[in-house]
Amino acid sequence: MTETSIRSTVEAFYQASADRNVEGIAAMLDDDVDWLVQGPVDVFSFFGQRRGKAAVLDGYREIARRLEVTGYVLEALLVDGDRAAALIRLTSIVRATGKVMSVRTSQFSRFRDGKIVEMRAVLDSFDMVEQTIGRPLDLPGADHGLVSAA
Amino acid sequence: MTETSIRSTVEAFYQASADRNVEGIAAMLDDDVDWLVQGPVDVFSFFGQRRGKAAVLDGYREIARRLEVTGYVLEALLVDGDRAAALIRLTSIVRATGKVMSVRTSQFSRFRDGKIVEMRAVLDSFDMVEQTIGRPLDLPGADHGLVSAA
Numbered sequence: 001m002t003e004t005s006i007r008s009t010v011e012a013f014y015q016a017s018a019d020r021n022v023e024g025i026a027a028m029l030d031d032d033v034d035w036l037v038q039g040p041v042d043v044f045s046f047f048g049q050r051r052g053k054a055a056v057l058d059g060y061r062e063i064a065r066r067l068e069v070t071g072y073v074l075e076a077l078l079v080d081g082d083r084a085a086a087l088i089r090l091t092s093i094v095r096a097t098g099k100v101m102s103v104r105t106s107q108f109s110r111f112r113d114g115k116i117v118e119m120r121a122v123l124d125s126f127d128m129v130e131q132t133i134g135r136p137l138d139l140p141g142a143d144h145g146l147v148s149a150a
Numbered sequence: 151m152t153e154t155s156i157r158s159t160v161e162a163f164y165q166a167s168a169d170r171n172v173e174g175i176a177a178m179l180d181d182d183v184d185w186l187v188q189g190p191v192d193v194f195s196f197f198g199q200r201r202g203k204a205a206v207l208d209g210y211r212e213i214a215r216r217l218e219v220t221g222y223v224l225e226a227l228l229v230d231g232d233r234a235a236a237l238i239r240l241t242s243i244v245r246a247t248g249k250v251m252s253v254r255t256s257q258f259s260r261f262r263d264g265k266i267v268e269m270r271a272v273l274d275s276f277d278m279v280e281q282t283i284g285r286p287l288d289l290p291g292a293d294h295g296l297v298s299a300a
Contacts, residue, residue: 038254038274038277039274039276039277040276040277040280040289042289043276043289075258075270076233076235076258076270078228078229078230078233078234078235078258079228079230080228080229080230083226083228084228085226085228085235085237085256085258087235087256087258087270087272104188104270104272105272106235106237106256106258106272108225108226108228108235108237108256120225120226120237120254122237122254122255122256122272122273122274123272123274124188124189124272124273124275125274125275125276125277126189126190126193126275126276126278126279127188127189127190127275128276129276129287129289130190133289137279137287137288137289138287138288139190139192139193139279139283139287
């Protein structure tokens with residue numbers, strides 16, 4: 001597969017993602033896809049490791065139950081060989097609280113035969129949790145040795 | 151500048167980053183670089199927005215004061231046009247506590263004339279904070295409406 005054909009596949013995947021088109025996303029997932037979103041699983045159950053298309057689609061449906069996505073801005077999209085990397089600004093309303101949440105997330109994917117076989121997502125999880133619970137997390141103060149330690 | 155020459159510049163930048171070679175990094179920063187690491191500034195002062203080479207280098211020195219980096223694994227590195235994207239597994243010892251911290255981070259950069267003019271870094275900040283303070287963050291329980299809300 002040439003890089004050109006991967007680019008069009010990648011662009012189709014991100015169009016489907018922006019549209020929250022789960023069927024379109026499903027069509028581009030390998031049956032045995034290896035999927036990892038770094039973040040606290042005990043806060044959002046769609047974080048963590050998922051294996052296989054069905055488990056990943058469950059994750060997308062979980063997101064749709066929790067969040068009403070109102071904005072999806074692809075700030076950068078790179079394609080290189082069989083890999084893609086996307087930087088996304090996602091805005092949504094947390095259905096449980098009605099609060100607006102805006103978070104920056106990155107996705108690194110690997111494609112084979114037009115399907116995603118691996119995904120690694122990293123996002124600003126601390127900010128996402130604070131925005132979701134609607135208050136700052138309880139942290140040690142400024143004298144806790146993290147900021148001010150010599 | 152051709153993509154080939156950007157790739158060698160990008161690879162040199164990540165070699166300098168892996169080596170914690172601040173002079174090598176400095177040589178590849180535009181004087182007016184726009185730099186943003188998403189994360190809680192009140193926990194790590196090297197998070198947040200920095201403008202210009204001097205401010206960014208201050209951030210690198212701040213990291214070196216706080217963390218003894220013991221591992222730097224480039225899990226993915228993409229180059230596309232004037233942009234690069236890197237997925238990094240960073241392992242370090244938090245000097246203030248002696249604790250080992252391992253965090254996945256992503257960096258999206260844009261180059262001009264062989265220098266970085268823009269950087270956007272996203273990392274699993276929640277995990278990083280928890281590992282640094284050495285205990286779980288105080289969160290609402292499983293019935294808080296985030297995981298279990300209908």
